[in-house]
Amino acid sequence: MTTTDAARPKGAGLAFAYVTTLFFAWGFATSLIDPLIAAVKRVFDLNNAEAFLTTFAWFIAYGLMSLPAASVLGKLGYSRSIIGALIVMVAGCLIVPAATAADWYPGVLLALFVIASGVTLLQVAANPLVAELGTRKGSHMRLNLSQAFNSLGTTIGPWLGSHVLLTGGVFAAGAVVTAATRSQSLRSIDMAFLGMGAFFALIAVFIFTARKKINAAAPAATEAVSPLKALSSPWAVFGALAIFLYVGSEVAIGGMLTNFLESPDVLNAPIETAGKMVALYWGGAMVGRFIGSAVLTRVPAGIVLAVCTVVAALLCLVVSQVGGPTAAYAALSIGLFNSIMFPTIFTLTLERSTAPTSATSGLLVFGIIGGALLPQVAARIADAAGALQPAFIVPLLGYVGLTVFAIAAARTKVRDADVVRAPSPH
Numbered sequence: 302m303t304t305t306d307a308a309r310p311k312g313a314g315l316a317f318a319y320v321t322t323l324f325f326a327w328g329f330a331t332s333l334i335d336p337l338i339a340a341v342k343r344v345f346d347l348n349n350a351e352a353f354l355t356t357f358a359w360f361i362a363y364g365l366m367s368l369p370a371a372s373v374l375g376k377l378g379y380s381r382s383i384i385g386a387l388i389v390m391v392a393g394c395l396i397v398p399a400a401t402a403a404d405w406y407p408g409v410l411l412a413l414f415v416i417a418s419g420v421t422l423l424q425v426a427a428n429p430l431v432a433e434l435g436t437r438k439g440s441h442m443r444l445n446l447s448q449a450f451n452s453l454g455t456t457i458g459p460w461l462g463s464h465v466l467l468t469g470g471v472f473a474a475g476a477v478v479t480a481a482t483r484s485q486s487l488r489s490i491d492m493a494f495l496g497m498g499a500f501f502a503l504i505a506v507f508i509f510t511a512r513k514k515i516n517a518a519a520p521a522a523t524e525a526v527s528p529l530k531a532l533s534s535p536w537a538v539f540g541a542l543a544i545f546l547y548v549g550s551e552v553a554i555g556g557m558l559t560n561f562l563e564s565p566d567v568l569n570a571p572i573e574t575a576g577k578m579v580a581l582y583w584g585g586a587m588v589g590r591f592i593g594s595a596v597l598t599r600v601p602a603g604i605v606l607a608v609c610t611v612v613a614a615l616l617c618l619v620v621s622q623v624g625g626p627t628a629a630y631a632a633l634s635i636g637l638f639n640s641i642m643f644p645t646i647f648t649l650t651l652e653r654s655t656a657p658t659s660a661t662s663g664l665l666v667f668g669i670i671g672g673a674l675l676p677q678v679a680a681r682i683a684d685a686a687g688a689l690q691p692a693f694i695v696p697l698l699g700y701v702g703l704t705v706f707a708i709a710a711a712r713t714k715v716r717d718a719d720v721v722r723a724p725s726p727h
Contacts, residue, residue: 589640
């Protein structure tokens, strides 16, 4: 079914509140990668490209697991898929202590891949579920509001992660890298992921107790639909490309920020301070999503998206051309304009795609693979240039591509509301 303005599922408001907690959970997990990049770079003595394998391991999971996740969603339904995803995330967190005990960086990458595989299923289920829990007209507002809580998680993640990962051990004032200091820093990595695993387990219990309310408010059951059917819709493919560019750009910036702000020719800040400042980047996205939820009730989504992508591109241009505090605060400000991009691209695509909802959602989440590939391009540019500023050309080009998507969406009519998309069963 497609929810119309006149039809709101019973209990949809309460189910929406339950599902929104998931957005916070995966936002927290994803943003913890930012201080982790700086941590593993020093602890394991890596260059930028090697350290950015953390983002590669995380986001490649979206590319490999999003289409199977759409099939899982079609077979298990919303609540069981969500609970299963959280269990996988807990298992991934438990791999980290084994990897650090063996002093094995590839093991940390494996753990990140497993956690991200769970997050992938979580996103494939939660994004379209939020879009369906209410009127069609309000889908942009609801998904942006949920993403605002995602941004709350991404704001807390770098601040708390920097406090745990970038203090003591090899990061203590005047410390040198020895077996003892490395061991202390490796235990900090363990602490961060074990704490996160406990948090995921708590959320799983919470969703389990609320599963009946979620099932009652979710769309009606239909047959499972192959996610490959989304390839038949040009707008589903276009939307996946837009997600690829957006996530790749956002992740590249977030991953570079700690070491960028620490640089002598930018802010010359202590690494813990620089890591905590990354919270301003994600905090801007949180503020922007609350504001955007209101703006999108009055201004067409395509226009709002176009304005944000143009400003983000201009800020990247500033960062790539100047240094010092101006470059630092321009980079941090990009988060504000990133704010509405993901949920707006998602809902603009769902409105225009002729493929079933679960298939379109799976293909859109597949686009998150951009977070694996574009940061690697940026890191290799930084290694070749010996500085991070030139690497901002990568997100600059990404935002230019997103502007093209936004203009096209603004000029294209929404698909007929009476056309039925087959959502996932519950």
